[in-house]
Amino acid sequence: MRTREFDTRQAISNAMEVFWRKGYKGASMTELLAAMGIGKGSFYAAFGSKHELYLQALRHFRDTGMLFKHSTALSEAKFAQESIKELFDQLIKRTINEQKTCMLGKAALDFRGQDPQVAEIVDMGVSQLEKAILEILSKAQATGEIAEGRDLKVLSSYLTAAFYGIQVLGGAKPCRENLEQVVATVLSIVFPSE
């Protein structure tokens, strides 16, 4: 036996960064290998193919809280409105400053109806976001912050859609003020002011 000289997790993480920035087709093996810091031999022994690596990178993105950082901290905030606001604030910051959008959302558009494996990962990821939001809203409903009788599942889908819509709008027109106003409008239906 001979031990592996690289850290698989770290390699996937580095590859993810490349896929995130350049997309699947845009990322060449040469570039990926350079980012991972390994040679072809090691790569194909460990991962099998570029496509397989991409799936791993997507899963890594989904499972390491890249969608929204500090999700637990978010859901532990006192008021749901704060949590959700914070989620969108982070989103705007990333959209404007880092010019990065959710890798899963991009994958959803790139592979729509073409790759069942990608579809499953994306579906799970989006469901995860919806579920996290739903949990926040549920607590809020329990404490009276949100009125009884409102359909929280629909609301969390609604917020998820808004989450992605803002990324596309921000990609096309990176104007912070505009995005903030849109967010305020989005939230006004979840948390009416009067």
Next chain:
Amino acid sequence: MRTREFDTRQAISNAMEVFWRKGYKGASMTELLAAMGIGKGSFYAAFGSKHELYLQALRHFRDTGMLFKHSTALSEAKFAQESIKELFDQLIKRTINEQKTCMLGKAALDFRGQDPQVAEIVDMGVSQLEKAILEILSKAQATGEIAEGRDLKVLSSYLTAAFYGIQVLGGAKPCRENLEQVVATVLSIVFPSE
């Protein structure tokens, strides 16, 4: 002189379909030429490069009402709510049935901050959508369908964001019923029921 044997506009339209389905990198010249029905010689004489063709395809998409069909009919509907509802209904239909999303939105994510030429076309296209929505809302405000004092610019940005968000959500989770509920939620803030 020798006259051109193909219709430039038609060729661009055909190429657009390929780019629309497969993206920039995903569309090979071989495929594009086949769709356009011309040879390499003619192509490079007429268009110069793949990138140039892509820009033309994007402009074509933007300028031929691919975003939402029958835009004039939409804005001539009696009630704004009907028009906007129709816009989103068409969107859901296309998202679910044809699995096609707005080419400009995809371009915005694919090229964000990387290609100024693409950025300009996308920006114009999105502005065009916002403007069309704004016009509908303006008429609605004039007739009292929308209350005075509401910021229509923000509302139209909000609806545009929703427009794109629904495409991503629908790409990830193609469930018609869910999308319809989300649309209902989106519209409820623009047109409150009571």
Next chain:
DNA sequence: AAATATATGGACTGATTGGTACATAAAAAA
């Protein structure tokens, strides 16, 4: 009808694509 000018298709280019084969290196097991 001859001259001109441009469109056309196909052969060809070098670079790059993702992926394979294999000889060697090295660590664990014996």
Next chain:
DNA sequence: TTTTTTATGTACCAATCAGTCCATATATTT
């Protein structure tokens, strides 16, 4: 220490990539 087993780097592969070149075809102009 020797054997075994796997990791590694490199040379190599066919296929495909976008793009060039050019001889030929064809329409317009004279």
